[in-house]
Amino acid sequence: MYAHLCVARSVADELRAGWGLHPAVIPNGVAYERFATTDPAARAAWRARLGPYVLTVGGIEARKGSLDLIEVYAPRVIGLGIEPVVLGAVRESDLPSLVTAADVFAFPSLKEGFGLAAMEALAAGVPLVVRDLPVLREVFGPAARFADTPEALATTLAHALTSDDPVRGALGREPAARHTWTEAAARHLEFYRSVTGGSHRRVG
Known part of the structure; x- marks a missing residue:
């Protein structure tokens, strides 16, 4: 299973336009x-x-x-x-x-x-x-x-x-x-749960 993340919407837009990817956006802290x-x-x-x-x-x-x-x-x-x-x-x-x-x-x-x-x-x-x-x-x-x-x-x-x-x-x-690292970490965990259905499968 693979998923894609970016730290800014502008970069996500580049990936969508250039490679047809649709990454989620979670900013850095x-x-x-x-x-x-x-x-x-x-x-x-x-x-x-x-x-x-x-x-x-x-x-x-x-x-x-x-x-x-x-x-x-x-x-x-x-x-x-x-x-x-x-x-x-x-x-x-x-x-x-x-x-x-x-x-x-x-x-x-x-x-x-x-x-x-x-x-x-x-x-x-x-x-x-x-x-x-x-x-x-x-x-x-x-x-x-x-x-x-x-x-x-x-x-x-x-x-x-x-x-x-x-x-x-x-x-x-x-x-x-x-932009806190605590908030960034919480959003990452939420994202991983969403793409794995709450399981512990690896996300690449």
Whole structure:
């Protein structure tokens, strides 16, 4: 027996259009409290090390758009003596304070299923700039700023750095708090029971 799940309606629509599949949709959760309440000393340590910074999290690969972010910023900052800082793998325990201390969180991915790292940034109350993709429009709505090209991404990030928008920040925390792993797990269990008739048969 096989069943299909997606974490966003936009991705489910792609599967229906491209492969004739009809997956159920159960969004991811986010560890809200882990990012909403971080240690002030840990945040201060990141600020002392990095100064004001735009943060992106994820692999340096084409799908994540990381190179777009670096390339579009290079001509803008070269005269200021600023260089991108690649931290490499960050300890899991250090990640929440790193995110919370950022001035803006950039999420330039070209292909995503949900955008968990960006949702964690919203939980931290950090301004969010993302690639203009249907799935990210669906997940983040008015809580994020959107950019469709690398150049627009740089411009939008600059605007986010210089503007204070408490309304947008409040809009961001609300969906982050609402997407809990407890709710996601409960919906998964309900889904498995529905497709197995309550039995313990394996669902692929």
